[in-house]
Amino acid sequence: MSTRVDFAIISDWIDQGSHILDLACGDGTLLADLSKDKQVRGYGLEINPQNIQNCIEKGVSVLEQNIDQGLGNFEDQSFDTVVMAQALQALQFPHLALDEMLRVGRECIVTFPNFGHWRCRWHLATKGRMPVSRFMPYTWYDTPNIHFCTFKDFEDLCRQKKLKIINRMVTDNANRGGWRTHLFPNLMGEVAIYHLTRGE
Numbered sequence: 001m002s003t004r005v006d007f008a009i010i011s012d013w014i015d016q017g018s019h020i021l022d023l024a025c026g027d028g029t030l031l032a033d034l035s036k037d038k039q040v041r042g043y044g045l046e047i048n049p050q051n052i053q054n055c056i057e058k059g060v061s062v063l064e065q066n067i068d069q070g071l072g073n074f075e076d077q078s079f080d081t082v083v084m085a086q087a088l089q090a091l092q093f094p095h096l097a098l099d100e101m102l103r104v105g106r107e108c109i110v111t112f113p114n115f116g117h118w119r120c121r122w123h124l125a126t127k128g129r130m131p132v133s134r135f136m137p138y139t140w141y142d143t144p145n146i147h148f149c150t151f152k153d154f155e156d157l158c159r160q161k162k163l164k165i166i167n168r169m170v171t172d173n174a175n176r177g178g179w180r181t182h183l184f185p186n187l188m189g190e191v192a193i194y195h196l197t198r199g200e
Helices: 005-013 029-038 049-057 094-104 118-127 151-160 179-183
Strands: 019-023 041-046 062-064 079-085 105-113 163-171 191-198
Touching: 005 029, 005 079, 005 105, 005 163, 005 191, 019 029, 019 094, 029 041, 041 049, 049 062, 079 094, 094 105, 094 191, 151 163, 151 191
Parallel strands: 019 041, 019 079, 041 062, 079 105
Antiparallel strands: 105 191, 163 191
């Protein structure tokens, strides 16, 4: 199993034998782990050629596809869960991607970095520059992240779209977080993991 905290939590929220679509699946680690540990079936979507090759080597079924162009090749409710880990903030139209995720899946799980984290705020306040750190290793001109949001921003979007939050976990990069991340999620949490479905 991967050492990534968000992958471990996603695995906890996925039912045994589920039909899964993993968007921006990277090198296929999550799907490979889920196939082994929970006997899931499904596909990954990826646009990076090296990642696609890595998926194939892991035995992961992968399609080359740009998520920003939609998921029109998949029928409504054709998956139990659609997953997108650490990619929502890099999409051109993240709000439309959420719509598509919950069109083709009964549920979705998304993870993303919290740009309201105290280290980001402190760096901006004291240095007057966009932060670069282990948590956010890119400079402003080469970052793949084009939509900087906080947990509060994301939950506002969920309310606007009338989405139901089934589960929410706020973590740091090392573990599932402690009392600080639970008490002050928007200030202390580095990574958000949301499990969503359509509202009633």
